Each structure stands twice: as structure tokens, then as C-alpha cells.
Amino acid sequence: MLNVLLYTTQPVLALGLTAAFEEEGDCHLASICSTTPLLLEALTRERFGVLLIEAAPEISAEMLSDIKDAAQGTPIVIWVDAVSTEFVAQAISLGVRGVLRRNLSLELQVRCLQKVGDGELWVEKTLIASLLSTKRIVLSPRERQIATLLVQGLKNKEIGYRLGLTEGTVKVYFSRLFQRVGVSDRFELALYAIEHLLGGRCSPAETEVPPVPVASARLIPGAVLTLDAGMAHHPLGAL
Secondary structure, eight states: OEEEEEEOSOHHHHHHHHHHHHHHOSEEEEEEESSHHHHHHHHHHOOOSEEEEEOOTTOOHHHHHHHHHHHTTOOEEEEESSOOHHHHHHHHHTTOOEEEETTSOHHHHHHHHHHHHTTEEEEEHHHHHHHHHSOOOOOOHHHHHHHHHHHTTOOHHHHHHHHTOOHHHHHHHHHHHHHHHTOSSHHHHHHHHHHHTSTTOOOOTTOOOOSSOOGGGSOOOOOOOOOGGGEEEEEOOOO
8 A cells, every 4th residue: 555645725636635545545635735835844754655746836946846856755746727848847857757737537647646655757758759869957046046047148247246256156156057958158147047047038137036946946836757668667765
């Protein structure tokens, strides 16, 4: 029997999953948390077979990293509605072991949780091909901040002042960003940031960007569980 800890802000979903697990018999919903503080507290008190997290606005990249640390090795599955290659790449880079669509059959959902609980990584077969053919660039929260401030038109000295860095340190960050993103100047980097960090929207110059991970670092709901014949699962160690 696989004990599952569920994080969700929707009580109806929790009730439905509880009833479904009881009917299927292979998984047990051991605990339900509706806030991130309760979730982190539950992870410190008890060990679970799998942690199932509903994709929600409060589940940012930073929060997901904190949850992973508190989980102490418990594999994480994100529960989502849609599919996104970008989300899959980001989630896996943060240590997520599976991404489960809510509209899949109960049998497939249970199968995914069991395989992830056994240490496997499940990703949709079509998404695997897309991930392998796409250059994956995962920027750190600080790199995202610097790129976002660049789009707002700030110079190195101004960026350093906003983030508490020296002008020299900002120059080093830009040099690394040019190499990682594959661009040659600030203009091309700004275009990349607008497309990949700001969703194609140029951030206005007056927008405040605090010295914490920017909003664009949040996970974008997507889904990654394969349907029967298209299922690809790989026995990998913890990321």
C-alpha cells in the first residue's frame, strides 16, 4: 500500500481522490494539506511514499525547492491540468519525479504514483523527444532577476544597486548569461528574456523587482504522464 501525502487548495479534489483510492485499493491518501506551512510541517513529522502536489500559484520554483528539502527523499509528483514542455524541463531540474494530469484515468494515476514511489521518473514519450531536441536553459533566480531588470532598461550600476551587488559582479553575471543563453550582446539577451521569462511581454520600467526570485520563476502548469503505449519510464536516482 502506497501512502500518499496530498497538497491541494480544493477540498472537492481531495474528497474525490480519497474515494477513488479506496476503490482502487493500491494507494492510500494518508494526509491532506491545504497550505504550504502545513505541508512542510507534515513532511517533518512523517515519511510518505509519494508527495502529490496540486499545481497552484503559491507553488513557485523557490517553494518547490523548499518542499523538496523538507521531503527528505520522498519523491514528488505535480498534479496538473495541461501540458507544457517548458514546465517539464523546469520541474525535473528541481527534482520532481513525475507530472500527473488530473484528467487521466484513475488506473493511470495510480500507476504513475506507484512507479514514482518505486524510484522511477515518468515523462510523456512525446515530451522526452521534445526535451532532447530543445536546448534546456534553466536560469537561477538571480540570473532571472538580472535579465528582467535589463528588460526594464537598467544599467549595470543600477541593477547592482537594486540587487545589492557590485557593478563588477553584475558584469560577471552578464558574461555568464551571454554564454549560457547563446547571445552576443545585451539587446539579444533582452529579447530572450522578453520571450522566455516574461511570456512575450515587455515589463514596464517602473515595475519593482525585489531581490528575491521573480514571478516568472513560478511553475507553469503542464502535464507529463503518458498514455498506455506512449508511456516512458526511466529508473533514475534522485535528482
